Amino acid sequence: MKNLTLKNIAAACGGVFHGDAALLGQCAESITTDSRQAEPGCLFVPIAGARADGHHYIGQVMEKGALCTLSEKELPDADFPYIHVESSLQSVKDIAEFYLRQLDIPVVGISGSVGKTSTKEMISSVLSQKYHVLKTQGNFNNELGLPLTVFRIREEDQIAVLEMGISDFGEMSRLAKIARPDTCVLTNIGWCHLENLKTRDGIMKAKTEMFEFMQPDGHVVLNGDDDKLAQIQDVRGHAPVFFGVEKQDGVYADEIENCGLKGISCRIHVDEKLSFPVKVPTPGIHMVYNALAAACVGRIYGLTAEEIKTGIESMETLSGRFHIIESDDYTIIDDCYNANPVSMMASLEVLQQGLGRKVAVLGDMGELGDDEAALHEQVGTFAGQCDIQLLICAGPLCEHLAKAAREQNKELKVLHFADRKMLQDALPGLIKKGDTLLIKASHFMQFDKIVKQFSSSDG
Template identity: 55%
Template sequence: MRYMKNMTLSNIANACNGKYYGPENKKETCVSGIAIDSRKVGENFLFVPIKGEKVDGHAFIPNVFENKAACTLTEHPLDESANPFILVESCAQALKDLAEYYRSVLDIKVVGIAGSVGKTSTKEMVASVLSQKYSVLKTEGNFNNEIGLPLTIFNITDEHDIAVVEMGISDFGEMHRLAKVAKPDICIITNIGFCHLENLKSREGILKAKSEIFDFLTPDGKIILNGDDDLLSAISEVNGVVPIFFSKQKQEGVYADNIENLGLDGTKCSIHFKESSIDVHIPIPGLFMVDNALTAFAAGKLLGLSDEQIRYGIHAVNSASGRTNLIKTEFITIIDDCYNANPVSMKGAIDVLSHAEGRKIAVLGDMFELGKDEASLHYSVGLHVADKEIDLVICVGKLASNIAKALRDKSSLCEVLEFISKDTMLEQLESLIKAGDTILVKASHAMGFDEIVSKLKTVRA
């Protein structure tokens, strides 16, 4: 059985400012895992019951002891004669405190990735490269917030050399708290876009919030920034640390040239950094993947990889589900990019689609958390689509109607269809598809467009 380093019940209680109740002879029991889902609790686990909007995890405390849990946290006193528990003020805060403590006892490098667009694809690229030399743990799914990041940290074992973690936020202060847990050795910011404007108000506000990642950079830590981003490129140093910049233009840091867009087959380019120079084929479509390759090259060099190891890692990268993931069925090609969306990533996805062969269809939905300019930002996406040779644009949702309006205002040659709801669109979807079509599916995650992708997989055009 695997045990978590130094995670005894006594140390756990101290780390989260809790009070242990239970047999004294069990205080030095070392837990084998930590879970917030009672169904995932195994033998010798610690259960952390989180209060959600609909469900309070405290209701499942009896279940976890049936599964041989070692202990549970709780915000309410339990029967002392039963099983061990640790009383805390807030289980949500305790989760972060425990992850911070566990991170502190681990001999591991952490690469923290922030940014408005491309965190996941960057994470996949960096992890693919670093895994050519090291045992790498990476964020899975959407575990990048104040619950997901601690759970990612808890998955680190003695076998891992490096953790590559996404750090996602929507308001001020969140990144500070995430950085306090992760203590990154390398901080990466991909770009400053237009996400979460409801809370952060402006790109300058977004920069301020994302920059909180530097608050807990380790003493010998490094910073990698996008040199093509106007706000990030203006950062000359952070607490004495001079950033390494990546760019698609020749510059002092890491840069790419000889860029050849291969459409859905990806991109070829040359990457240069100091005395190193390599030619690579990036298998995932989209010119934004060049930025990801540059970032991974910089991280690889900082962590001692050879040029050949980095090249192989770039060639071997796979796309994550819902993020420019190419799915080829017997009849059609699907560009599954439905995990999330903002104006920058939406336009980038349209660019990828524009390079496909045959009939090109874009199924576009609402983008959320864009603040007071949400209508005009959707309209700007429509103007971008109008400049591309897209055959059919299917707009789903109230906000996406602004995309359709822009296409009609600009007298675009593409056919435009509007649907208020996803369900109504799904009823007609199969009749709109022809054999040989390439279909992009993109919207904010809350739109549930993964259901559209599932439907398209069954289409027999």
């Protein structure tokens, strides 16, 4: 890892090195916070978590051949090198910030209330047509995950696409200080993390903290159809690039045609002279927005229309993120990784495009603050307006959703269970061959177990 000598690591995090001074010139070959992933030559960063304290595994890690470890505790009997630090979590952020500055690599930072991950995947797919791309994996988008993503960057990588997720004020500033993005992408300002951010204006304030650490010659890419983001006209002397499905002074799409669960087609207009048809491989109008964001970023980094088109059409979906699973008996829309009111309603819209009986299997949405009951009712009312035949939901908050759906549509069959386990036990008797199932809830509901139950039972 470029310039990550033990001397530089100690300096970056303000730590005190203990051990043989001859080792200070050696570079860490990798950095991990997971003792199980420790390998020879690595730097181990022990984190004190809710379930376990990484300091308990320092000895095991060093026996595996780790180069060095950080430690919040003094280790007077240690016969191995360590760097004494005040906070391991802060240190890992400081080291990541230092490491990224050593690399001559542009960074695309992505955030927003809904669609961060699918937009990240779409942008990465487009940029990979020309560059070697390092992208965020899984949910490594917070104050620990982002540094660990940065540590995966190697000198052969030509561009980094980093997802940045937050739930409170100040978090984005800390993330952006590490990433210092060359390009900032915001997908939308919706209704999530209201527990701390309270209102959409609060969400916008927190998300736009990203701009504080944007590179001086950076770019800003915003959803121009979002009423909050459309108000931004200048970011540190730069005019944003807007995208949307309504014609505007930016990148937009028209000729939108629904292809059911097989995707959605449209024509993307990059400017007055350049446009091209494209088939977005994942259903839903929200995926057109993701494709437009990717087209904006692709043009910023010099891709041709053909490269952008190929990148959009070749994007692969992730498990739990609008992943379509076909079996002999069912079609499953696996969108169970997370949920908020906007994404829940978008998924219900897509479900209506399925074949056979359309069944929504929904669970509680978290972090919605004081309005959580009303927001579940809002989704329930919307569900009652949709062309679906069965609504099955679980969790105490979804009781509000179920009640609102029944009131909206007396003919819709609505079932509610107290928890996911009760729902899961009953579900096999409720589903029929040929059904299309939408499975969606916030991550803590563990609806991925339902997906596994049905996707594995039919091969």
